[in-house]
Amino acid sequence: MEDYMTLQGKLTKHYLIVSAVTNLLVNLLGVWFFRSYARVNIVYRKAEDMNYHSVCLHVLADSVRSAGLILASWFLSLGVENAEVLCLGIVSVAVFMLVLPLFKATGNILLQIAPGNVPPSALTKCFRQISACEDVSEVCQGRFWELVPGHAVGSLDIRVKNGGDCQSVLDYVHGLYQDLGIQDLTIQTDE
Incomplete structure (x- = not known):
C-alpha cells in the first residue's frame, strides 16, 4: 500500500x-x-x-x-x-x-482625478479668460476629470450678467476647452 x-x-x-x-x-x-x-x-x-x-x-x-x-x-x-x-x-x-x-x-x-493630459496651468488660464469676458460676472465650480483613458470631461457654472449674450458665452467657453482636448463640457449658466 x-x-x-x-x-x-x-x-x-x-x-x-x-x-x-x-x-x-x-x-x-x-x-x-x-x-x-x-x-x-x-x-x-x-x-x-x-x-x-x-x-x-x-x-x-x-x-x-x-x-x-x-x-x-x-x-x-x-x-x-x-x-x-x-x-x-x-x-x-x-x-x-x-x-x-x-x-x-x-x-x-x-477617483475622478484631474486629467493628466491637460496641464493645471492651462485650466487656470481658461478660467481667467472666461472671468475676463465682458458678459460674465462670475465663474464657479469648475470640475474636470478623465472619464475613460484619453477622454477628459468637465463641468462649469457660469453667471452671465443681465442682458449678456448667453449663447456667445457658451460658444466661447466651449471653444476654449475644446482647444485643450476637453470635448464633453457641461455648462450651467445663471443670470
Whole structure:
C-alpha cells in the first residue's frame, strides 16, 4: 500500500509539472498575441487600450504563476525546504509590480482625478479668460476629470450678467476647452 501511495505521489507531481509547463507555453502564446500591450508603463489613449492591457497582464500574471510552480518543483527536487512559500512570495511581488500601473490608472479614473493630459496651468488660464469676458460676472465650480483613458470631461457654472449674450458665452467657453482636448463640457449658466 505504501508503494502505491509513493507511486501516486510521483505521478501527481509529474502531472503538475507537465500541466504547469503546458500552461506556461499557452500563456506565452497569449502574451505574444497581446505583445503591443505588454509594456508595464503604457499610455492609455482610449478605453480599449486599458482593457487589452488588463487582459495581457492577466495572461502575463498567469505565466508568472506557472513559472513559479515550475521553479518551486525544481527547488523541491533539490531539497529546498519551504520552496512553495518562497516561490509564492516571489510570484506575488512580481504580479503586484506588473499590475501596479494599471491599478493607478483605474484608481485615477474612479477617483475622478484631474486629467493628466491637460496641464493645471492651462485650466487656470481658461478660467481667467472666461472671468475676463465682458458678459460674465462670475465663474464657479469648475470640475474636470478623465472619464475613460484619453477622454477628459468637465463641468462649469457660469453667471452671465443681465442682458449678456448667453449663447456667445457658451460658444466661447466651449471653444476654449475644446482647444485643450476637453470635448464633453457641461455648462450651467445663471443670470
